Amino acid sequence: QSVLTQPPSASGTPGQRVTISCSGSSSNIGSNYVYWYQQLPGTAPKLLIYRNNQRPSGVPDRFSGSKSGTSASLAISGLRSEDEADYYCAAWDDSLRGVFGGGTKLTVL
Amino acid sequence: EVQLVESGGGLVQPGRSLRLSCAASGFTFDDYAMHWVRQAPGKGLEWVSGISWNSGSIGYADSVKGRFTISRDNAKNSLYLQMNSLRAEDTALYYCVKRGFITGLDYWGQGTLVTVSS
Numbered sequence: 115q116s117v118l119t120q121p122p123s124a125s126g127t128p129g130q131r132v133t134i135s136c137s138g139s140s141s142n143i144g145s146n147y148v149y150w151y152q153q154l155p156g157t158a159p160k161l162l163i164y165r166n167n168q169r170p171s172g173v174p175d176r177f178s179g180s181k182s183g184t185s186a187s188l189a190i191s192g193l194r195s196e197d198e199a200d201y202y203c204a205a206w207d208d209s210l211r212g213v214f215g216g217g218t219k220l221t222v223l
Numbered sequence: 224e225v226q227l228v229e230s231g232g233g234l235v236q237p238g239r240s241l242r243l244s245c246a247a248s249g250f251t252f253d254d255y256a257m258h259w260v261r262q263a264p265g266k267g268l269e270w271v272s273g274i275s276w277n278s279g280s281i282g283y284a285d286s287v288k289g290r291f292t293i294s295r296d297n298a299k300n301s302l303y304l305q306m307n308s309l310r311a312e313d314t315a316l317y318y319c320v321k322r323g324f325i326t327g328l329d330y331w332g333q334g335t336l337v338t339v340s341s
Contacts, residue, residue, distance in 0.1 A: 116267060147327070149327040149328065151268070151328075158318060158331040158332065158333055158334060159260075159268065159318075159331055160331070161326060161327065161328065161329045161330075164323075164325065164326045164327045164329070165325060165326075165327075168326075170326060170329070200267075202267065202268050204268075204270075204327070204328070209282070210273075210280070210282055211270060211273075211282050211283075211284060212258065212260070212270030212273065212328070213270065214260075214267060214268045214269065214270060215267070216267045217267040217268070
């Protein structure tokens with residue numbers, strides 16, 4: 115049972131916009147930043163979004179993050195086949211331990 | 224280029240010990256906190272442990288507290304995870320991860336697989 119709650123799956127067709135939600139509590143998302151990771155099949159996770167809505171260099175602006183209260187979401191616009199991956203949200207809790215969502219498997223139809 | 228290379232994984236019997244290592248390069252190792260994150264086969268990510276740049280602050284997930292010990296050697300640019308009293312549920316790919324100043328867990332190694340089985 116993961117501390118942060120994500121839908122197990124999401125899907126969309128090429129060019130569509132999809133969003134993935136992440137729900138937490140006042141002790142994690144509610145009082146700390148949210149991070150998003152993309153994990154392509156057979157590879158290590160890659161940082162996609164930091165501090166709720168910031169993109170590391172090299173991450174396309176098709177990816178965007180937002181946070182409100184104890185929830186956050188990742189939006190992917192202009193969906194492409196190479197976006198098919200697992201997506202994880204993460205945060206630090208008030209005890210400075212890391213917490214992750216269970217992951218969302220994104221399928222590009 | 225940041226590189227994190229884990230080693231030390233393998234097959235181990237329940238109750239035994241294993242020590243993981245992570246060799247870091249491409250950045251000033253002793254400026255950054257480091258973490259271990261694991262992923263059981265076919266499952267999601269689980270934060271395991273973290274250590275500050277000077278080892279002054281250390282944290283563990285409840286699932287490993289009292290059994291695992293994180294440490295680092297800044298002179299050797301290395302991170303370690305001593306795992307004792309291993310259980311079947313510790314079977315996972317263990318990632319060594321750098322924590323950036325503002326970017327969170329920003330660089331991940333490729334992982335080392337630990338399998339706990341009799």
